[in-house]
Amino acid sequence: MSTTSKSVVVDESTVVLGIETSCDETAASVVMGGSDVLSSIVSTSIEQHIPFGGVVPEIASRAHVELLTPVIALAIEESGVADTRIDAVAATVGPGLIGALLVGVATAKALALVWDVPFVGVNHLEAHLYAGLLEDPSLELPLVVLLVSGGHTMLVEMRGYGEYRLLGETIDDAAGEAFDKVARYLGLGYPGGPAIDREAQYGDPEAISFPRAIPDSPDFSFSGLKTAVMNHVRKHPDVVTADVAASFQMAVVDTLVAKARRAAREVGAKGLALGGGVAANSLLRERWLMACDEDGIRAFVPSRAMCTDNAAMIAAAGWHRLRSDGPTPLDAGAYPGLRLPLVREGTP
Amino acid sequence: MITLGIETATQVVSVALGGDDGILGIVEIISGRRHAEILTPAIEFVCRHARIAVADIGAIGVDVGPGLFTGMRVGIASAKAMAQALHVPLVGVCSLDLLAHPMRHSPKVIASVIDARKGEVFYAFYLSSTDGVRRVSHPRACSIDDFNADVLARGQDVLAVGDGAHRYRDELEHSIEIADLMHPSAGPLVQLARTQALRGDTVEQSDCGQLGAGSANPDAVQPMYLRAPDAQINWTTR
Ligand SMILES: [Zn+2]
Numbered sequence: 001m002s003t004t005s006k007s008v009v010v011d012e013s014t015v016v017l018g019i020e021t022s023c024d025e026t027a028a029s030v031v032m033g034g035s036d037v038l039s040s041i042v043s044t045s046i047e048q049h050i051p052f053g054g055v056v057p058e059i060a061s062r063a064h065v066e067l068l069t070p071v072i073a074l075a076i077e078e079s080g081v082a083d084t085r086i087d088a089v090a091a092t093v094g095p096g097l098i099g100a101l102l103v104g105v106a107t108a109k110a111l112a113l114v115w116d117v118p119f120v121g122v123n124h125l126e127a128h129l130y131a132g133l134l135e136d137p138s139l140e141l142p143l144v145v146l147l148v149s150g151g152h153t154m155l156v157e158m159r160g161y162g163e164y165r166l167l168g169e170t171i172d173d174a175a176g177e178a179f180d181k182v183a184r185y186l187g188l189g190y191p192g193g194p195a196i197d198r199e200a201q202y203g204d205p206e207a208i209s210f211p212r213a214i215p216d217s218p219d220f221s222f223s224g225l226k227t228a229v230m231n232h233v234r235k236h237p238d239v240v241t242a243d244v245a246a247s248f249q250m251a252v253v254d255t256l257v258a259k260a261r262r263a264a265r266e267v268g269a270k271g272l273a274l275g276g277g278v279a280a281n282s283l284l285r286e287r288w289l290m291a292c293d294e295d296g297i298r299a300f301v302p303s304r305a306m307c308t309d310n311a312a313m314i315a316a317a318g319w320h321r322l323r324s325d326g327p328t329p330l331d332a333g334a335y336p337g338l339r340l341p342l343v344r345e346g347t348p
Numbered sequence: 349m350i351t352l353g354i355e356t357a358t359q360v361v362s363v364a365l366g367g368d369d370g371i372l373g374i375v376e377i378i379s380g381r382r383h384a385e386i387l388t389p390a391i392e393f394v395c396r397h398a399r400i401a402v403a404d405i406g407a408i409g410v411d412v413g414p415g416l417f418t419g420m421r422v423g424i425a426s427a428k429a430m431a432q433a434l435h436v437p438l439v440g441v442c443s444l445d446l447l448a449h450p451m452r453h454s455p456k457v458i459a460s461v462i463d464a465r466k467g468e469v470f471y472a473f474y475l476s477s478t479d480g481v482r483r484v485s486h487p488r489a490c491s492i493d494d495f496n497a498d499v500l501a502r503g504q505d506v507l508a509v510g511d512g513a514h515r516y517r518d519e520l521e522h523s524i525e526i527a528d529l530m531h532p533s534a535g536p537l538v539q540l541a542r543t544q545a546l547r548g549d550t551v552e553q554s555d556c557g558q559l560g561a562g563s564a565n566p567d568a569v570q571p572m573y574l575r576a577p578d579a580q581i582n583w584t585t586r
Pocket of ligand 1: 124128149276277308309
């Protein structure tokens with residue numbers, strides 16, 4: 001059985017269709033040459049998950065089956081290219097929800113077979129790293145990227161395409177998870193990030209001094225902060241919710257910015273980039289730009305559309321992967337626990 | 349016309365190609381949970397060795413369940429993508445219909461029974477008819493006890509077929525005869541889908557009121573789950 005998809009010359013005119021279905025976003029995008037976004041369509045099933053206070057995997061998978069073909073059709077139509085011009089199909093193979101990932105992987109491989117073009121499996125985390133370079137191709141390497149979302153909190157040094165070193169990560173909750181849990185506790189609803197962001201506008205960030213976790217380590221921890229918030233509210237039932245939200249948000253942002261800044265200094269990074277869903281937080285964006293300005297280092301803050309999961313970053317990462325590693329075999333599956341491909345410690 | 353059949357609703361990945369004179373090729377693999385890994389290479393293999401270019405496929409049939417949710421979705425997502433890219437009709441066929449079809453010469457009531465896990469089965473009853481089988485009950489998901497009660501209520505001889513009948517054979521009513529067939533296959537799927545596609549049927553498959561009713565619009569073909577997501581069940585019953 002032949003399991004190799006077709007190989008192809010990858011250059012500035014190579015058109016990649018990207019597909020993303022790792023969580024609750026159903027997305028497709030057409031990108032030329034790894035950076036020219038011709039279309040990017042994102043549809044989300046978030047409304048269906050709100051009653052449950054978190055993404056329900058089975059509901060997400062069902063939504064992907066329903067939405068993906070129309071989303072792809074729209075992405076191709078809006079790109080203005082004929083489907084015969086598509087040179088490769090890239091899809092997220094992990095990390096993510098297994099049932100959700102499989103819908104995108106099966107779809108991408110089927111399209112690659114019909115169009116007789118390569119299939120490329122993309123690491124979702126790697127794609128988030130490319131989001132910065134996709135929006136600002138003038139960013140120079142090495143770049144330190146802080147990836148903050150509902151599932152991840154990691155600080156990565158990007159030395160070259162496909163060359164990453166993990167500088168620090170969360171030892172318990174992801175930053176987005178902490179936002180969700182605290183928002184739920186404060187009765188602000190789900191998703192927690194935007195809810196806290198909104199509430200914090202009316203509060204005093206200095207009202208309560210919450211602890212900043214493990215200040216001397218490059219790693220993050222948010223579970224102690226979450227407990228501190230709960231203890232404070234229990235002890236002071238009359239506290240103003242907006243003050244709690246603002247003070248909690250300030251503690252998270254302080255920690256994220258301080259560690260990213262120190263890491264950038266230590267590795268001599270040329271730029272400091274933000275990525276992932278939590279990058280949409282207004283205080284984090286503001287403090288990020290301020291910190292980079294003070295340190296005299298290039299800052300990158302993604303557009304809000306690029307913070308959330310999208311397929312343009314998948315197509316862009318797919319273009320790079322195709323160029324460096326070639327096609328992914330058609331017997332690939334989905335890998336829910338996939339990690340970032342890291343270079344070994346001590347490698348120059 | 350060349351018809352491709354895709355079957356992934358149970359443990360089996362089955363792919364078949366049919367032409368004007370019958371089946372041209374068929375591949376079946378017991379996959380466990382590796383549907384996504386096996387399906388695309390299997391389609392490529394069948395096409396290559398049957399000497400059919402993928403571009404020459406004129407219609408696609410897919411099993412829309414009920415069955416293993418993840419497996420079904422792999423097949424349906426692949427079928428929709430192929431139908432969309434090839435601009436050909438997609439026909440959704442019910443897994444229970446596919447299991448009953450090979451039993452069409454039996455004088456008994458045919459019960460298609462698919463393992464639904466959690467001590468439950470998906471099932472429907474069929475009677476043999478002039479052009480195959482006719483479904484005589486709505487597909488449903490329920491416990492073995494409820495299935496047995498439904499069989500007894502019919503008061504007729506029943507021939508059960510499918511992995512659900514095999515898995516729970518010791519708990520089934522003693523009067524029920526069990527046929528060897530365990531899994532639906534893409535062979536009958538190709539035949540049923542081809543007939544539908546040639547008739548140009550655009551009946552919604554979701555009402556499941558008719559044997560192998562299909563749709564020419566890929567977007568209209570959806571999985572037949574017969575069960576709400578667990579979270580929703582817990583939500584409405586808590
Ligand atoms: Zn993400």
